[in-house]
Amino acid sequence: MNTETLLKVNHLKAYIPSSKGEIKPVNDISFSIKKGEIVALVGESGSGKSVSSLSIMGLNAGAIKYRPDSSILFEGQDLLKLKEKELRKIRGNDIAMIFQDPMSSLNPVHPIGRQIAESIVLHKKVSYKEAKKTALDLLNKVGIPDAERRLNDYPHQLSGGMRQRAMIAIALACNPKLLIADEPTTALDVTIQSQILNLLRDLQKEFGISILLITHDLGVVAETADRVLVMYCGQIVEEGTVEEIFENPQHPYTKGLMDSIPSLYGPSKEILDAIPGVVPNPLELPNGCNFVTRCAFATEKCYEVSPVLEKHSSGTRVSCWNPLTKEALSENDRESAVIVT
Amino acid sequence: MFLKFLLRRLLYVIPMLLITTLIVFSLILLIPGDPVLAMLGDSATHEKVEELRRQLGLDQPVMLQYFHWLNNAIHGDLGRSIFTGQLVDEALMQTLFVTMQLVVVGMIFSIVGGLFFAITSIYFPNSWMDYVARFFGTLGTAIPNFLVAMVLIIFFSLKLNWVPATGFTSIVHEPVSFLQQIILPGFSLSLAGIAVITRHLRSSLMETMDADYVRTAYSKGVSRYQAIFKHSLQNAMLPVVTTIGLLFGTMLGATVVVETIFAIPGMGQLVVNAIGQRDFTIVQGVVLVMIVMVIVINFITDIVYALLDPRIEY
Ligand code: SF4
Numbered sequence: 001m002n003t004e005t006l007l008k009v010n011h012l013k014a015y016i017p018s019s020k021g022e023i024k025p026v027n028d029i030s031f032s033i034k035k036g037e038i039v040a041l042v043g044e045s046g047s048g049k050s051v052s053s054l055s056i057m058g059l060n061a062g063a064i065k066y067r068p069d070s071s072i073l074f075e076g077q078d079l080l081k082l083k084e085k086e087l088r089k090i091r092g093n094d095i096a097m098i099f100q101d102p103m104s105s106l107n108p109v110h111p112i113g114r115q116i117a118e119s120i121v122l123h124k125k126v127s128y129k130e131a132k133k134t135a136l137d138l139l140n141k142v143g144i145p146d147a148e149r150r151l152n153d154y155p156h157q158l159s160g161g162m163r164q165r166a167m168i169a170i171a172l173a174c175n176p177k178l179l180i181a182d183e184p185t186t187a188l189d190v191t192i193q194s195q196i197l198n199l200l201r202d203l204q205k206e207f208g209i210s211i212l213l214i215t216h217d218l219g220v221v222a223e224t225a226d227r228v229l230v231m232y233c234g235q236i237v238e239e240g241t242v243e244e245i246f247e248n249p250q251h252p253y254t255k256g257l258m259d260s261i262p263s264l265y266g267p268s269k270e271i272l273d274a275i276p277g278v279v280p281n282p283l284e285l286p287n288g289c290n291f292v293t294r295c296a297f298a299t300e301k302c303y304e305v306s307p308v309l310e311k312h313s314s315g316t317r318v319s320c321w322n323p324l325t326k327e328a329l330s331e332n333d334r335e336s337a338v339i340v341t
Numbered sequence: 342m343f344l345k346f347l348l349r350r351l352l353y354v355i356p357m358l359l360i361t362t363l364i365v366f367s368l369i370l371l372i373p374g375d376p377v378l379a380m381l382g383d384s385a386t387h388e389k390v391e392e393l394r395r396q397l398g399l400d401q402p403v404m405l406q407y408f409h410w411l412n413n414a415i416h417g418d419l420g421r422s423i424f425t426g427q428l429v430d431e432a433l434m435q436t437l438f439v440t441m442q443l444v445v446v447g448m449i450f451s452i453v454g455g456l457f458f459a460i461t462s463i464y465f466p467n468s469w470m471d472y473v474a475r476f477f478g479t480l481g482t483a484i485p486n487f488l489v490a491m492v493l494i495i496f497f498s499l500k501l502n503w504v505p506a507t508g509f510t511s512i513v514h515e516p517v518s519f520l521q522q523i524i525l526p527g528f529s530l531s532l533a534g535i536a537v538i539t540r541h542l543r544s545s546l547m548e549t550m551d552a553d554y555v556r557t558a559y560s561k562g563v564s565r566y567q568a569i570f571k572h573s574l575q576n577a578m579l580p581v582v583t584t585i586g587l588l589f590g591t592m593l594g595a596t597v598v599v600e601t602i603f604a605i606p607g608m609g610q611l612v613v614n615a616i617g618q619r620d621f622t623i624v625q626g627v628v629l630v631m632i633v634m635v636i637v638i639n640f641i642t643d644i645v646y647a648l649l650d651p652r653i654e655y
Contacts, residue, residue, distance in 0.1 A: 057559075105557045107554040109650060122562050
């Protein structure tokens with residue numbers, strides 16, 4: 001694998017000024033993505049994962065502002081400082097995105113082929129006719145059977161899985177370097193989910209694209225990603241390789257997410273261990289650790305001082321005063337954390 | 342497929358036509374006043390009145406009169422004007438073309454104006470253009486068209502003397518004076534239409550601009566302009582097409598007022614006079630034509646809708 005860094009997010013802080021106080025959907029996160037790497041950004045809804053990904057695209061709603069010291073370096077260029085016009089040249093060309101619900105994300109009144117060709121014509125100096133030809137190739141590549149005919153089909157004529165494949169074809173139209181996949185399988189049937197994930201992985205291998213996979217589902221992560229970032233309340237609480245995280249989740253939140261995966265292989269549990277409580281109101285975050293209201297391992301210190309994301313002996317980064325150890329894990333239900341591959 | 346759709350449509354139309362013509366027929370007879378008296382004057386003898394009544398078939402029961410009319414209408418005979426003796430279909434032909442010119446101009450103004458205001462307001466949100474569009478969208482429906490007509494006449498004809506206040510020249514005879522004379526009535530007729538389309542399209546566009554597929558378009562690198570025109574507009578137009586179709590009917594009704602004010606010899610004027618004279622063969626004919634036109638427009642609306650939205654199947 002190439003070790004060159006493609007994307008580097010530094011101290012990204014996104015905030016929404018409001019009369020009741022500031023909301024900070026993303027509160028100082030830093031991470032990077034190497035070339036050809038699949039990085040998963042995991043968290044519940046409201047954790048700030050979508051705002052983070054849309055920041056990279058420059059597609060957040062106008063109400064969301066960035067602190068001046070935030071930067072998102074893509075091949076050394078700070079995306080946050082670019083003008084809209086310059087960003088447009090990058091969107092769809094160097095960085096492409098696929099979304100959660102392929103039905104609503106495809107334009108219902110345009111044929112699939114046209115929607116793919118549009119991207120190509122926007123960024124490459126080719127005729128519409130040539131773009132259509134490329135579109136056909138792309139449809140074949142993403143595994144849509146009978147591609148020739150599908151080119152003229154409208155989104156409603158395709159099945160859910162085929163629609164997401166078509167979305168991927170649109171995203172790949174200009175050979176992007178980075179693909180942001182925002183919950184790409186959440187709206188799909190379980191059987192289709194793994195097909196789409198396999199497709200993403202194959203495409204990553206074939207084209208060497210880097211993928212930022214946004215999901216709430218650690219099962220998806222296990223199947224696809226190289227590295228994992230776990231977000232909670234706008235902050236990264238744990239980071240590590242998939243192996244590390246699944247072997248030894250150190251942050252209690254990560255452990256909680258892990259326990260809520262229904263395991264296909266492990267012994268089936270009657271009730272999935274969900275994380276107790278709810279995500280705190282962004283306007284009333286607790287003092288100290290954001291997770292303290294739901295954490296079973298909280299100590300006094302947690303209520304007073306916020307933990308910082310620190311590198312731990314194992315090489316992972318975790319932001320917790322009482323990180324869980326492997327030994328502690330093996331004592332209770334170890335089987336639930338068994339890696340699913 | 343399409344033929345089936347057409348036939349199904351026609352099946353709906355027939356009972357609709359029967360019911361509306363029957364209602365109109367009875368309503369006319371309910372209006373106080375007698376066409377025969379209107380023709381002969383107050384001094385006519387009783388015998389003369391009765392005789393004319395019999396000649397016109399007015400002595401028969403209403404239902405029978407209606408069926409008589411219907412039977413003739415089906416055979417293409419709409420009868421003669423009770424008052425002038427002119428063939429009804431002839432009178433209709435003459436006036437229909439005039440009214441159609443007026444309505445078409447009104448529709449063009451409404452659609453062009455509505456699209457313009459709605460799109461600029463979305464393209465420049467919170468700009469003065471946006472406020473003008475929003476203001477206009479509310480105001481336009483609140484002002485009655487006769488008031489608009491009179492203000493326009495006072496200002497552009499009497500004060501500025503730019504265009505004639507009244508009169509009409511058919512487009513086929515003299516296009517230039519047609520344009521001069523149609524501008525004011527066309528605008529009076531379309532003000533409400535512009536407002537309705539502006540408001541509806543604006544809110545529809547606002548919705549589609551937030552749609553996921555527009556976000557997808559942005560993620561491909563399109564500009565705001567392209568997002569509106571290539572992705573948002575066609576989707577936003579779908580519900581508006583129905584509004585435009587309905588607008589046509591409203592506008593047809595409004596011609597009655599506008600034609601009277603601007604002295605345009607169209608169907609509106611014809612029917613106003615006919616009602617005054619209890620000339621119900623004419624009234625019935627006009628109503629028939631208007632209903633048929635509304636039905637035809639509904640039909641066209643459906644076809645346009647199906648063209649814009651590939652999800653619709655006949
Ligand atoms: S810092 Fe404390 S409260 Fe926060 S996750 Fe760690 S143990 Fe739980």
